[in-house]
Amino acid sequence: MTKNKIIIGTRGSKLALWQANWIKDKLERLYPDLVIEIEKIKTTGDKITDAPLSRIGGKGLFVKEIEEALFKSRIDIAVHSMKDVPAELPEGLHIAAICERENPRDAIISNNNKSLQELPDGAVLGTSSLRRTVQLKAIRTDFNIKPLRGNVDTRIKKLKNGDFDAIILAMAGIKRMGLENLITEVISEDTMIPAIGQGAIGIETRVDDEFINEIIKPLNHEDTAICVRAERAFLSIMGGGCQVPLACHAKILKQNNKTTINIEGILGDPDGKWSIIRGSRNGSLSQANILAEDLARELLDKGGNPNLLVE
Structure with missing residues (x-):
């Protein structure tokens, strides 16, 4: 199935609209005959602005209504800040492309x-x-x-x-x-590890929409995708919500004709019984997700709780 028009779903903030228009511009350059429109969708996270996310249900509040629009085919693609996307996605949806990362710090x-x-x-x-x-x-x-x-x-x-x-x-x-x-x-990454997915824009689509999945392939930046998926693998082991402080940042290192991935992570205690548990992993790109999951388990073993909801 082919289409002559696609609709991008996004939150209505200035930053979200910048991101959606950035994707729109890239697609229009790739496919000049394709009509591309943007639909603004107000999410629960946008409506509740007077309470910390950790108290009102987590960052999934910024994507729920947009995902519902995807399911109902009101929109064809959803553009998200990857740091707003929960670890687990609804069945039938996936992150089909992750664009080149901006400065994550x-x-x-x-x-x-x-x-x-x-x-x-x-x-x-x-x-x-x-x-x-x-x-x-x-x-x-x-x-x-x-x-x-x-x-x-x-x-x-x-x-x-x-x-x-x-x-x-x-x-x-x-x-x-x-x-x-x-x-x-x-702030340097040594001082403050960025949020999972920070700086990366993701495109969420319906798994079975072959046309859309195909046309957005050129927008995927493989190095960024490897790093963000590793960070999200860390998040998945931790639990995937937003009530405990944590961070994970992956970066690809290229030295002496050798390419490796470095993954740094922390887990903090909001109750102050302990401060921050920190760890890292280094290894091959093919093992990125496994390394991230292993790091998450190490931090949990050192002082965390496997039932934590995390940020």
């Missing part, structure tokens, strides 16, 4: 252009991410971390209004919004 935007270490004692930092919170506390125990949700513009407005001394955002989102000039500091 976190960044700080602060008043008075101060770095993390330059912020005053008791500085108020804005983030609703448990992952960021435990890693920030590992940097400085005096930080006063307060919840912050909303789109990029909303978060920056709250900073400028004086609600916070600094806020932490994903570097990828800041760059895509053209706001790099606001960045005070890009």
